[in-house]
Amino acid sequence: MCNGMVACETRASLAHSLAATSLLLLLGMLPTGQASGCPRPSVVPHGRGNLTETNRGSFPVGTQLQYSCDPGYTLDGYSIITCTVSGHWSYDPPRCNKNDVCQPPSEPENGGYNCHPPPCHRLTQGTVIEYFCDEGYILKGGYQFRTCDNGEWKSPMQISCHPVQGEEQQSQLPMPALPIVASTASSVTFILLLVVLFVLLQPKLKSFHHTSSQTFILFS
Numbered sequence: 249m250c251n252g253m254v255a256c257e258t259r260a261s262l263a264h265s266l267a268a269t270s271l272l273l274l275l276g277m278l279p280t281g282q283a284s285g286c287p288r289p290s291v292v293p294h295g296r297g298n299l300t301e302t303n304r305g306s307f308p309v310g311t312q313l314q315y316s317c318d319p320g321y322t323l324d325g326y327s328i329i330t331c332t333v334s335g336h337w338s339y340d341p342p343r344c345n346k347n348d349v350c351q352p353p354s355e356p357e358n359g360g361y362n363c364h365p366p367p368c369h370r371l372t373q374g375t376v377i378e379y380f381c382d383e384g385y386i387l388k389g390g391y392q393f394r395t396c397d398n399g400e401w402k403s404p405m406q407i408s409c410h411p412v413q414g415e416e417q418q419s420q421l422p423m424p425a426l427p428i429v430a431s432t433a434s435s436v437t438f439i440l441l442l443v444v445l446f447v448l449l450q451p452k453l454k455s456f457h458h459t460s461s462q463t464f465i466l467f468s
């Protein structure tokens with residue numbers, strides 16, 4: 249089969265090198281196949297990235313993803329990650345941590361708010377803000393306050409200041425108060441009248457009693 253030892257060895261080494269080359273080629277192809285994209289990054293709880301293709305398994309090199317957190321959460325890490333040539337993301341996706349600091353709420357027109365504890369620059373967990381109105385204005389619905397809880401203000405209702413004049417007629421002297429005042433005044437007058445009448449009539453009643461008993465004596 250082989251024409252001498254030398255020829256035989258050459259053929260064997262040729263086969264060897266062929267196998268080695270193909271193996272190297274195969275090995276070389278494998279990493280290049282992976283480097284064509286980055287795997288889908290892990291989901292960020294309470295946050296979102298601009299991953300347009302939702303069911304996509306891998307992202308091409310150079311893809312940029314931008315992350316943001318839900319209201320009440322703060323981004324920790326890098327908001328933008330890029331798919332590198334090595335098939336890895338430049339950074340791990342960021343994390344969204346629950347906030348305990350509240351955003352300063354907007355001040356009502358013709359009013360404002362005080363913070364407890366003061367000052368108002370850092371609104372931490374449990375901070376209470378108390379609303380007030382400028383002179384000549386009154387808070388709609390009476391006394392208003394809000395508490396910072398887990399980075400959010402409880403009771404998100406609208407707080408507003410109204411001019412006093414319109415409000416005063418309605419709340420300080422409401423319509424049902426007038427009949428009450430009137431009836432109280434009239435009953436006091438009536439009792440006073442009774443007392444006066446009693447005092448005035450007492451001597452007359454006594455004399456009438458007297459005369460009737462006298463008549464009784466006369467007739468008997």
Ligand SMILES: *[C@@H]1O[C@H](CO)[C@@H](O)[C@H](O)[C@H]1NC(C)=O
Pocket residue numbers: 298299300311312313314
């Ligand atoms: C995500 O947003 C970034 C920054 O706005 C942008 O550069 C990138 O192209 C966006 N990526 C996708 C997949 O939409």
